[in-house]
Amino acid sequence: MxxxxxxxxxxxxxxxxxxxxxxxxxxxxxxxxxxxxxxxxxxxxxxxxxxQDDQDSFDFSSDEEQEEHDPQLEIVKLVIPPLPATTVFLYLLAPYLRLGAILVPTGIFPLKFGLLHLFVAAALSLFSRNLWFLLARYLRKSTAEEIFLEIVAKGISRAKRRRRERIRRLLLCVTGLFRILLASMYLCASVNAVYPLLLAALPVQTRLITTLVSSLLISVVSLPKSLADKQVICTTWLSIILYTASLVAVLYNHTTGTAMPSPTLLQRGVLWNDTTSIAFSFATSLTVPLSASLAGRPSAPSNKTGRGTYFQMLSILSTIFAIILILPSMLMASSRNVPGTFSDTRNIIVHVLGASSLLLAIPSVLVSIPPLPVPLAVRRVCKLDVSKVTLIFVVVLLSLAPPSMATILNDLTLFLALTGTYFLPAWAHIIIHYFRxxxxxxxxxxxxxxxxxxxxxxxxxxxxxxxxxxxxxxxxxRLGRRVLWDVGVWLLLLPISLFGTVWAGGRLFRKW
Structure with a gap:
């Protein structure tokens, strides 16, 4: 006893x-x-x-348990191969400096409210990343889909493995749909930023030609199958460099008195406003596989606490760098008076740099999309990557959607991004630590x-x-730490996430 x-x-x-x-x-x-x-x-x-519930449900043998926790096998199971710390920092920083960062200066908030929303969104995003990391370490999972499969399908026995597999595929479909919508929105915003400049040269079907040319450019650098490929890494670095260059150009225009226009990069739906745009700028993904890829490196600290501190330090640094690079454009936007014109050469440079930054951000999103189940006979006949070609075609097709449909797709993208960043990690934390x-x-x-x-x-x-x-x-x-995480989770879930969900439902049904 x-x-x-x-x-x-x-x-x-x-x-x-x-x-x-x-x-x-x-x-x-x-x-x-x-x-x-x-x-x-x-x-x-x-x-x-x-x-005991796990043993009753799945009846793992000791050999299966040993295989599951074998370090070499865990590295093989990683979605992203082991990456150095600089590359993990790159993929943690890159989502912050994309379309959301470009849309932040276009808000009409007073500066004090804009700064408050900026710092709150950054803090909540950092907190959510740590939640994802702690959940992955606690459950020994390497993807967010596996974490949700542990929550949703934990009690399904081996006899009902088909149902568990269907749930897993559904989760992968939702993840893939979000990244496809995100890539199409980046492509559409990039084209919208530059095609007015080409109307004089190509007055006929300018948007279609610009979209096709842009899709050909991104398809060349989106063929790799892993984020560890040097081509994808260099493209992502270049995207950040171009965003920084556009910020420097904006600063120069501001100091010389050149007024900047406020272009419409995308068709905003009913869910888009100043607050949601700032929250979207700090929406993230791939936190769990990135933490697993950092822990899977042979040179990474072997101590579990040391690995956690190492990843959390990279996450904090990426958030701080993002705030530093977003804050100047917000400060300049607050003092903008007379809107400028696209015909100014300085403004043309700014928009071309911003559009190029968005365009080069697409390959890392496309590479992270789960591959489509292509039949073996098709793969034998066709030498091209049918899955990747199909995904690129769908992204281009969605980017050419009419404005009425584009607003719906952009609202759906915003809802999925904010839900996956702020609500789902808090909900998963509560389920795992309160009901398991x-x-x-x-x-x-x-x-x-x-x-x-x-x-x-x-x-x-x-x-x-x-x-x-x-x-x-x-x-x-650890009492203080546990109380801090619990208070943070409940504040993140209630009232922020719950209020946001109710507000989004009311906006969709035209209640306010």
Whole structure:
């Protein structure tokens, strides 16, 4: 009989983070090759109890458990191959400096309210990224889809594997749809920024020709299948450089007194306003696979706490850099008086640089889209990447949508981006840590040394006071951190996310 220490939602996990039981090579670890006899032969009084629901649902064997947590196999399962810290920082920073950053200066908010919304959106985005990272580390998952599959389909047994597979495919379809809509919106905004400049030279079908030429350019650099490809990395770096160059050009125009126009980059629907545009500028994705790719590097810190600090530091730096690069354009927009014209050469340079930055941001989005299930017979006949060609065709087709349909697609893109960034990580955190059975630490009264002595009755000694003091000390140290995360999650979910959802529903139904 064992006496259990009632853990908090995260206290058991946090205790294991500093204990040798969490090491895959420890004899007391359930992930070691000798997991089946570790409880009997180990002299440690700490025992990790895996979730009984998982064992009943999926009936994993010890060999499957060992394979699942093999470091080499985990690297193979990564969606993004192991990346250096500079590349992870690049992909954490790049989503902040795209269409949302260009739309922020076009708002009509007073400066003090605009700055408040900017810093609040940046803080919430950073908080949400940390939530994704902690959930991925807690559940040992490498994608957001796997995290939601753990939440939605956790109780589905092996006999209902088809239903679980359908749910997984549905999640992948939603993720792919969002990235397709995002890429098409970037392409449409890029074309809208430059095609008025070409009306004099190409008065007939200017938009169609500009879109086709732009799609040919991005298709060349979107053929790689991984974000670790040097071609995609260089394109993303170039996108950030061009955005910075456009910011420098705007600063120069502002100091010389050249007025800048406020172009309409996209057809905004009912959900687009100053607040949602700022929130959209800090919408992110790929947080979970990027953290997994950083942890999968052989040169990364082996300590789990060290890896977490390393990724969180990169996330904080990317957010700070984004604020530094977005803030000047907002400050200049507040002092803009007379709108300028497109015919000014300086304004032409600014719009060409901004359009090029958006265009070069598309390849990283296209590469991250899950591939389409192409039949084997088609792949054998066609040497081209049919999945990638089809995705590019769909993106180009959606970017050419008429204005009435474009507003609906842009509203859907905004809703998916804000929901995935701010609401879903908070909802997943609450489900996992409030409605799921946590990992438990128990202190057995006796730990027999041999299997033969299992049924031998013996008087139960008192629990080890040293282990009890250690558990209480760890809980006390992490109490403030747990309270901070819980308060942040509930504030993120209620009232911000819930209020935003209600407001979006009212806007869609024309209630306000």
């Amino acid at each position: 064992a006496q259990a220490i009632a853990p908090g939602r995260r206290s058991s996990l946090d205790s294991l983070a500093d204990s040798s039981i969490n090491s895959p090579t420890s004899p007391a670890s359930p992930y070691s090759p000798s997991a089946s006899i570790s409880v009997l032969d180990s002299s440690s009084a700490l025992v990790l109890l895996s979730n 059975r946590p990992i438990s630490i128990v202190i057995p009264h006796s730990v027999p040394n041999t299997p033969q002595t299992i049924h031998t009755p013996s008087p139960p000694p008192s629990p080890d006071p040293l282990l009890q003091r250690k558990e209480k000390l760890l809980q006390r140290r």
